[in-house]
Amino acid sequence: MRAYLSDRMGAALLMAPLLLFLVLAYAWPFLGVVKWSFTLPTPGLGQYEALLTDDLVQSVFIRTLRIAAVVTVVSVAAAYAITVVWVRGTPAQRLVAEFCILVPFWISVLTRAFGWVALLSNRGLINTWLQAIGFISEPLALVRNEFGVIVGMTHFLIPFAVFPLASAMRSLDDRVLLAARGLGSSRMRTFWSVFVPMTRSGIIGAALIVFVFSLGFFVTPAILGGGRSVMVAELIYLRIFQSPDWGLGAAISVVLVLFVGALMALLFRYVRPKQLI
Amino acid sequence: MPTYRPGPVSLIIAAFVALFLLMPLLAVIPVSLTPSRMLAMPSGELSLRHYRALIEDPRWIDSILLSIRIGIVSSAFSTVLALCFSLGVWMFQPRFTAALVGFVLLPMVVPPVVSAITLYFLLTSISGFSSLFGYDTWLGVAMAHSVMTVPFATVLMLVSLSQLDRRIDLAARGLGASVWERATRIIMPNIKFGIVTAALLSFVLSWEEIGVTLFITSVNAITLPRLMWMGLRDNIDPAIAALSVILIIITVLVLALRSFVVRLRGVR
Numbered sequence: 355m356r357a358y359l360s361d362r363m364g365a366a367l368l369m370a371p372l373l374l375f376l377v378l379a380y381a382w383p384f385l386g387v388v389k390w391s392f393t394l395p396t397p398g399l400g401q402y403e404a405l406l407t408d409d410l411v412q413s414v415f416i417r418t419l420r421i422a423a424v425v426t427v428v429s430v431a432a433a434y435a436i437t438v439v440w441v442r443g444t445p446a447q448r449l450v451a452e453f454c455i456l457v458p459f460w461i462s463v464l465t466r467a468f469g470w471v472a473l474l475s476n477r478g479l480i481n482t483w484l485q486a487i488g489f490i491s492e493p494l495a496l497v498r499n500e501f502g503v504i505v506g507m508t509h510f511l512i513p514f515a516v517f518p519l520a521s522a523m524r525s526l527d528d529r530v531l532l533a534a535r536g537l538g539s540s541r542m543r544t545f546w547s548v549f550v551p552m553t554r555s556g557i558i559g560a561a562l563i564v565f566v567f568s569l570g571f572f573v574t575p576a577i578l579g580g581g582r583s584v585m586v587a588e589l590i591y592l593r594i595f596q597s598p599d600w601g602l603g604a605a606i607s608v609v610l611v612l613f614v615g616a617l618m619a620l621l622f623r624y625v626r627p628k629q630l631i
Numbered sequence: 632m633p634t635y636r637p638g639p640v641s642l643i644i645a646a647f648v649a650l651f652l653l654m655p656l657l658a659v660i661p662v663s664l665t666p667s668r669m670l671a672m673p674s675g676e677l678s679l680r681h682y683r684a685l686i687e688d689p690r691w692i693d694s695i696l697l698s699i700r701i702g703i704v705s706s707a708f709s710t711v712l713a714l715c716f717s718l719g720v721w722m723f724q725p726r727f728t729a730a731l732v733g734f735v736l737l738p739m740v741v742p743p744v745v746s747a748i749t750l751y752f753l754l755t756s757i758s759g760f761s762s763l764f765g766y767d768t769w770l771g772v773a774m775a776h777s778v779m780t781v782p783f784a785t786v787l788m789l790v791s792l793s794q795l796d797r798r799i800d801l802a803a804r805g806l807g808a809s810v811w812e813r814a815t816r817i818i819m820p821n822i823k824f825g826i827v828t829a830a831l832l833s834f835v836l837s838w839e840e841i842g843v844t845l846f847i848t849s850v851n852a853i854t855l856p857r858l859m860w861m862g863l864r865d866n867i868d869p870a871i872a873a874l875s876v877i878l879i880i881i882t883v884l885v886l887a888l889r890s891f892v893v894r895l896r897g898v899r
Contacts, residue, residue: 361723364810368719372712372735372781379778380738380746383753387745390752432651435644438637447642453886454649458656460882462839464859465875469655471867472662475670479658482672512652531635541638549635570742572842577863587744594748594846607745614742 387604394601401605411589411606418586421500421575422568425507430560432508433515440516441523459513467577470506471497474578498580506574511567515560522556562621566614586610656879663872670867681873690858691870698838698855701769705776706833712777713784713829718814721792722800732789739782747846750775754847767851775847776837783836784829791825792818 391401405411440451458466473479474496481493496502530552534544550557572587579585584592586606593603637645665671666678685691716735720728738746751766754775758765765771795818803817819826841856848857862868 360810362725365719365723365725368715368722368814369725369731372716372785373731375712376735376737376778376781379753379774380749381734383756384745384749386752386756387749432648435641436648436652438641439645442635442637443642444636447637451645451649452890454652456886457879457883458652460835460886461656461879462841462856464839464841464856464863465659465878466655468859468863468871468875469658471863472670472872473655473658475867477669477671479661479672509652509655512648528635566742570744572744572747572845573860587742590744590748591845594751603748607748610742611745614740618740 388608390600390604391608394604395599401601402609404602405605405609411602414584414586414589417500417583418569421504421507421583421585422565424504425511425568426561426565428504429508429511429515429564430519430557433512433519433560434557436512437516437519437523441520455513455516458509463510463573464577466510467506467574470502470509470578474502474505497578498582500579500583502578502580503575503583503585506578507568507571510571510574511564514567515564518559518563519553519556522553522559526552558621562618566617569614570610659872659875659879662869663876665869665872667869670869670872681869682877684870685873685877688870690853691855691874694853694855694858697769697852701773701776701852701854702834702837704770705773705780705837706830708773709777709781709784709833710826710830713781713788714819714826717785717788717792718818720789721795721818722810722813732785735785736782738778739786743779743842746779747843750778750843751846766847767849769852772844772847772852772854773837775843776840777833779840779843780833780836784833787825787829787832788822791822791828795821 392398394401436451436455439447440455441448443451471478475481476493476495478497480496481490484490485493496505526549531544531548534548535541539547570587571585572591575583575585576588576591579588590603590606590610593599593606661672662670663681664677664679665673666676666680667673719725720732725731754764754766754768754771757771762768763770764774799821800813800817803813808817839856840854841860844854844857845860848854853861859871859874862871
């Protein structure tokens, strides 16, 4: 009995500091933000009403969902292609693939967004070269629009999609593929009807990670969208710092959390968490 | 060893993806060498003036030093908290473990912009009665970074603990070791690698943190990413290209060193 008690004491003492820290520095202020959404500028549900009726807010939500959907499809497909080589290539191919995945992964989001500005802007690499060879006379608008945002976000999120895909491909039994080939299936057919379906859990996991990340993305859209294609996260920032309307910013945040939470709950009903990692 | 290699079609598509991933990193190199004051491709002559600006302009040095200071403090804080928590979970396996771990991981799962507005609320509230920890102070930023990095540190600790053999702890316990002795002399030496990795990852995450930092700083606590952000938003400053090249080179060197060390260990 004494040992049992001291065990519980020990656990409590070791776990308390972090739990206390996060309750005070995260859970409590989050409740404060929720309170803002109901009390600023006047108490009531006014801000949530505004969310449903305000045209600007609506258009930002729709744009965010559209961009997130496009980015999810493109990044997962691109990640799939490079992951196949990273997991199943020859040692040399694997080394190159790993380099191309890990170097961007460890480089800060700002540097990567800046790299895209250097490539895509009016006096950037692509426009300079295309003009120099006489292919175009006016610079193409590649940045400060939705195209730039999608390119930058896809670039940022590909490495995040690679990891769940890689773990799904690693756990795949090679003998299944050999059996398919042995039964006369072509390489293409084996890939599409055996390999891809067997990595389904990895595809779902990768798509979920990319989609959830895209919904709350701030830095890349703010730099590559140039204030013209505002997404939800930037709208929250603008409501807090430019047109001080903290209540609306808080209400958008609450809706965003609820939406992401619902999305993850839905997913976990169909896929067991273990299959994702 | 996989017997099923990717075919030529896969290789070609993967090569395009690889090119796409490396392109923006390569693009900053010519920009960093431009003699122009603005963002442009160098035409003819090259110049190192933007690299010189990094050393000569005190704003860059100050923000680098501040980022290092914040990174060390927040990484130490979150590593210690995560270590204690994970030891508690592993040694005592209390009830509701899943719920408690889930709570700790929240800042990692919640969209960063929501964490940012939450921490903005926290620091502006603290500013009311403390000038040391509040909005736009370096200790406030360090605390906010700890909130954001502690889930990652905890995950790494729990993963390295899950690979530890429980029987060595049971043996120590059976021989009469106290909780403190078990933790410091039996368990911690065995997860050294995990602890160091957690501290390094926390530092790196704090060093490049921008989403939350933007919400909680204005003029005093200008970290390096915050300064880069300012240079990117207004008139694009090619000094950022020079800085980016340096950061990319450091990243490549560290990754190369790491894979070299891993390979060396694998050979033995």
